[in-house]
């Protein structure tokens with residue numbers, strides 16, 4: 564079997580999980596190099612994954628190691644730069660979401676990618692690979708709920724990581740780019756249209772430090788699409804129950820609820836607190852399978868010479884909408900995108 568020589572940049576919370584998937588679970592891959600500005604993370608790659616080519620300098624890794632592809636799992640502020648350098652080095656590139664936090668940076672990546680038509684440049688929107696989301700999309704496409712006209716979608720993290728996220732805001736672009744970019748992508752996917760106008764509200768209700776950082780801990784947006792369908796999208800950093808992320812698609816002949824409630828399993832507990840189900844704890848607990856399927860699909864696209872369904876333009880549109888959400892929230896007014 565032909566194995567692809569793959570590198571990874573970014574070995575943090577997410578990069579470590581990707582590196583383990585690539586190393587242990589994708590036999591079509593040799594994970595031969597890793598890059599991070601954090602020496603502890605490089606030590607992990609050397610010790611746990613046996614990677615001998617470790618670098619703190621991305622340019623050096625691209626120059627020194629013979630590679631087929633690179634996974635860009637670095638902090639959001641570095642995605643566009645790392646993708647462009649990977650493409651110019653002749654590699655297929657997979658990047659975590661979002662592509663960038665400005666339309667200008669996204670368009671720059673698109674322009675560079677257009678010069679390398681034989682290399683893949685893919686941004687991973689993991690929920691499209693979750694079997695339940697995919698099943699729901701197939702149902703919508705088959706007309707099972709008639710014409711979809713409303714998406715309600717939320718990304719909600721457990722309160723326990725909120726304080727860690729305060730530092731994270733400086734590199735993530737804030738709650739709309741970091742959390743709601745997923746819901747935006749799903750709403751575009753299910754409703755088959757681009758967002759026309761947005762109205763975002765919210766605040767730092769529990770952790771005032773988010774307001775100091777120009778961000779929020781809870782937000783809500785209403786959107787109107789070009790085909791006059793609607794989305795209501797919210798995000799929270801302060802849920803006590805767990806990672807309570809789900810989506811609802813309402814159509815003229817029915818409704819699909821995906822991942823709601825965000826139960827850990829099918830067990831109901833009857834005890835002194837009443838009748839209840841436990842919630843999944845983290846995004847990884849909820850989407851672990853989807854992360855694997857997304858990674859495997861990218862590798863198979865390279866090996867089979869196939870184009871992935873999700874394009875760079877999809878990622879750019881998600882960023883354009885998340886930017887409008889952010890502007891609407893900060894300026895307190897309705898934003899017309901197009």
Ligand SMILES: NC(=O)c1ccc[n+]([C@@H]2O[C@H](COP(=O)([O-])OP(=O)(O)OC[C@H]3O[C@@H](n4cnc5c(N)ncnc54)[C@H](O)[C@@H]3O)[C@@H](O)[C@H]2O)c1
Nearest residue numbers: 573574575576577578599600601636637638639659660661
């Ligand atoms: N799809 C999802 O549900 C999901 C969930 C979490 C994070 N993410 C995305 O994954 C990305 C990484 O998030 P994280 O939580 O792992 O962040 P993190 O802060 O834990 O890790 C960031 C990594 O980037 C590396 N890095 C930063 N600048 C670098 C540079 N100049 N050169 C080389 N390496 C550099 C750091 O060394 C670190 O390894 C983010 O873009 C985030 O949006 C996606």
